[in-house]
Amino acid sequence: MLQLNENYLNLQQNYLFSEVAHRTNDYIAAHPDKPVIRLGIGDVTKPLTKSTIEALHESVEHMASAETFKGYGPEQGYDFMRNAVVNYYKRHGACVDLKEVFISDGAKSDTGNITDLFGPDNIVLIPDPVYPVYMDTNTMNGRNIKFLDATKENGFTPMPYEGLEADIIYICSPNNPTGAAYTKDQLKVWVDYALSRNAIILFDAAYECFIEDDDIYPHSIYQIEGAKKCAIEFCSLSKTAGFTGTRCGYTIVPLDLIYKTSDGTEMSVNSMWTRRQTTKFNGVPYIVQYAAAATLSEQGIKECLENISYYKENARLIASCLSKKNITYFGGKNSPYIWFECPNGMESWEFFDYMLNEIQVIGTPGAGFGKNGSHFFRLTAFGNRENTLEAVNRLDSLL
Numbered sequence: 391m392l393q394l395n396e397n398y399l400n401l402q403q404n405y406l407f408s409e410v411a412h413r414t415n416d417y418i419a420a421h422p423d424k425p426v427i428r429l430g431i432g433d434v435t436k437p438l439t440k441s442t443i444e445a446l447h448e449s450v451e452h453m454a455s456a457e458t459f460k461g462y463g464p465e466q467g468y469d470f471m472r473n474a475v476v477n478y479y480k481r482h483g484a485c486v487d488l489k490e491v492f493i494s495d496g497a498k499s500d501t502g503n504i505t506d507l508f509g510p511d512n513i514v515l516i517p518d519p520v521y522p523v524y525m526d527t528n529t530m531n532g533r534n535i536k537f538l539d540a541t542k543e544n545g546f547t548p549m550p551y552e553g554l555e556a557d558i559i560y561i562c563s564p565n566n567p568t569g570a571a572y573t574k575d576q577l578k579v580w581v582d583y584a585l586s587r588n589a590i591i592l593f594d595a596a597y598e599c600f601i602e603d604d605d606i607y608p609h610s611i612y613q614i615e616g617a618k619k620c621a622i623e624f625c626s627l628s629k630t631a632g633f634t635g636t637r638c639g640y641t642i643v644p645l646d647l648i649y650k651t652s653d654g655t656e657m658s659v660n661s662m663w664t665r666r667q668t669t670k671f672n673g674v675p676y677i678v679q680y681a682a683a684a685t686l687s688e689q690g691i692k693e694c695l696e697n698i699s700y701y702k703e704n705a706r707l708i709a710s711c712l713s714k715k716n717i718t719y720f721g722g723k724n725s726p727y728i729w730f731e732c733p734n735g736m737e738s739w740e741f742f743d744y745m746l747n748e749i750q751v752i753g754t755p756g757a758g759f760g761k762n763g764s765h766f767f768r769l770t771a772f773g774n775r776e777n778t779l780e781a782v783n784r785l786d787s788l789l
């Protein structure tokens with residue numbers, strides 16, 4: 391008789407965004423005359439940039455003639471794209487080798503699929519609150535999950551503590567949903583911790599391009615000494631370049647990631663990931679990689695940063711309203727997210743309803759990202775300026 395993966399029974403209902411949509415739609419149906427502003431979902435709104443679009447057109451033409459047509463490509467990505475990633479890292483002062491770069495269809499797939507490489511008995515350390523994919527993918531595999539409390543008191547950048555045991559450590563910085571980022575000094579402590587335990591850090595850098603205080607916050611964990619020996623990094627063009635629908639990311643699996651098996655044999659994580667990808671993945675479309683490589687060029691990134699500074703101005707507008715009202719918030723800088731404490735001790739869903747009913751501004755209740763989010767609320771800077779300004783005016787009158 392068929393046995394199902396009953397770990398799926400342990401997944402929490404994925405109800406955050408559907409519940410937000412449900413409450414919003416009910417409100418709109420009852421109050422069709424009240425315009426609602428959505429600053430909830432973490433999707434971008436600006437279109438692809440000029441360099442990206444030109445490269446897309448060009449690569450479509452390549453597919454139209456026999457001389458330049460491309461069929462199956464290398465599973466790890468074309469060398470032109472892997473080189474574009476190597477050069478992008480170089481510009482941030484991090485050194486990665488072409489053989490360490492794996493092109494993916496986005497960071498979500500790879501952060502989920504990476505669990506294939508690890509044995510069942512590891513202690514998996516996941517911050518609370520955080521991007522729900524880490525917890526759900528490990529729950530699907532029946533892993534032993536331990537939560538690391540991110541709180542107002544530790545600035546939502548929790549650190550290793552005396553007696554902490556962990557083998558697989560998820561870090562997302564700048565963080566979704568809290569907007570908080572680890573400093574270089576803080577990440578050095580995590581790297582040293584991982585090295586001391588032969589643990590691995592899974593570092594999600596999906597929002598690295600929002601970092602502006604480059605002296606304090608690293609764009610890549612490989613800017614930290616020792617990280618090549620203990621960390622995998624996931625990154626994506628989704629938030630950097632508006633690729634949420636186009637789909638392209640990259641994962642760095644260093645050649646120095648060598649761990650011992652129970653009988654003392656050495657295994658290379660890079661070789662394992664190569665084997666995993668060549669077996670289960672057939673690569674990202676040529677057209678998309680061609681456009682992604684153009685996007686990561688100096689000119690391409692310059693254009694992306696113009697869009698990002700537009701979003702960052704939105705973040706600044708929201709954050710300055712909260713500052714004025716003396717509301718504690720995180721992010722708003724080096725991040726597209728503003729994570730603030732619900733006023734008057736309100737619970738996050740209660741505050742969601744309050745905002746919806748009073749000012750028709752939609753955000754995301756922090757409870758959806760973990761128990762430590764239950765009195766916090768996330769707004770995003772991905773809206774357009776007009777809506778953001780209007781939302782800020784309404785917030786100003788409410789708070």
Ligand SMILES: *Cc1c(COP(=O)(O)O)cnc(C)c1O
Nearest residue numbers: 496497498521566596626628639
């Ligand atoms: C948006 C996001 C990603 C990127 O996902 P893609 O699959 O590349 O679109 C990864 N991690 C976090 C924390 C995110 O918020």
